[in-house]
Amino acid sequence: MIRILLFLRSSPGALDRGFRLFVPVLLISLLNGCASLDYYGQLANGQWQLLRARTPVPQLLADPATEPKLRQHLEQSQRARAFASEQLKLPDNRSYRVYADIGRPFVVWNVFATPEFSLEPQTHCFPIAGCVAYRGYYSQGGARGAAAVQKLQGLDVYIGGVEAYSTLGWFDDPILNSMLGWGDERLATVIFHELAHQRVYVKDDTAFNESFATFVEQEGTRQWRAARGLTAQVQDGGKQRDQFVGLVLASRERLKALYTQPLAPDAMRAAKQAEFERLRREYRQLRDSEWGGVGRFDAWINAPMNNAKLLPFGLYDQWxxxxxxxxxxxxxxxxxxxxxxxxxxxxxxxxxxxxxxxx
Structure with missing residues (x-):
């Protein structure tokens, strides 16, 4: 899952003062014209709406009207949150001790883009967070509009929904309703991952940041289970994911080699599509021979394919x-x-x- 990293700050509980800190960032956008102003404006508005939706978890737990299932998830999340600071030595702040219902399945939609015959992403640079290989939008319509413009420019474009993200400690990041469908243990691992971003973050090195946070997530989860007297969890889903990612990364390497060849555009397009068909074929062979014919990645593999769709793979576990x-x-x-x-x-x-x- 890709997480957009935002870059503004407010004091806990001081939303009015925090919102004024959007102004310097918006002024920066004026240097790049109206399109950038619109983009930063939707970031400011989206983050502001998210901040306004937050409620302290203790307040919800004390409220008799809180729905029982939500109460159960929040109680479990706070045990994991305490473990993160006490045992994993992650930041001890209000992040993930507040809750927000945003009324939609994703908090942001990330737009990735590459040239037609390249796997080099179109990068975007922001204050503090540095350069990343995507742009985030708080509305699906905004993401689709940006993607349409890039497609008209001849780029390969992919949109991915994001259930959670980190603001690197510049805001009190909430538990979101979009995170609750994962189950309590997965929710705990995401809290560990996102707090790790608050602990260490290096500008302009996504692979470093995500690999670091993924290690903290994995080792933290192992210790979290051990602390509760649970055995190490062996999940077929994890093995399947690793095998699937391996197929995608191998396909990406073959495409990189292909794009260095001196082919005419039509020949290059044909070879590119042939490589995507090879990826689909290898996936189905793996699914049918080792996974009993049931594959959790069928929808992804059967949907339209392009370079940008392959970009997120490998960022989270390279190091x-x-x-x-x-x-x-x-x-x-x-x-x-x-x-x-x-x-x-x-x-x-x-x-x-x-x-x-x-x-």
Missing amino acids: VPAFAAVFAQVGGDWRRFYGRVEEIGRLPIGERQLVLKGL
Whole structure:
């Protein structure tokens, strides 16, 4: 799941003062014209609406009118939230101690775009958060409109819905209604992941940030289960996901090689579509031979395919083994682990990647 990272700040409970902090960012957008003003405006409005929708979780738990299922989810979430700060040494703040019902299945929609014959993303740069390979929109209509404009420019475009995101500690991030359908354990893992972004974040290096947060999520979940006396959970779904991602990444590498060939545009398009058909064929073979014919990725694989649709894969786990090695080196001490990760994050990106590869 891709999470858009926003970049504004307010003091807890001071929404009026917090909203005024949108002004400098909006002024920055004036340098780039009306289109940028519109984009930053919808970010400001969307974040403002989200802030207004927040309610402290203790208030909801104390309210007899709170729906029982919601109450149960919130109670479990607060146990995981306390564990995150007390045991995983993640930030101890109001994030995920407030709740917001946004009345829709996704909080934002991310728009990815690439050239027709390239897997290099169209990047977008923001204050504090740095450069990322997508733009986020708080309305599905806004995302579709932006995607349509990019398609007219000849780009490959993909829209992905996002159930949760981190503001890197600049706001008190809420538990959202869009997060509650996952189950209590998955909700806990997302809290660990998003709080990890608040603990360490490196500008302009999505793979580093997401791999770090994914490791914290995985190791945190293992410890969370152990603390409750539960055995390590073996999930066929996790194995299937890994196998599926492996297929997509292999297809992406073949496409990269294809796009270096001196082919005419029509020949390149035909070869590109042939590669997508190969991906579909290999997926169906895997599904039918190893998964008993039941595949959770059928809808994704059968939908229209393009370069942009492949972009999110690999960002979340590229460096997970490296971070696991760092954690082992510091003897599982979370504070020392974060300190070492921060040291690596301060290195120039080329040197940083060499260190991670060495690990």
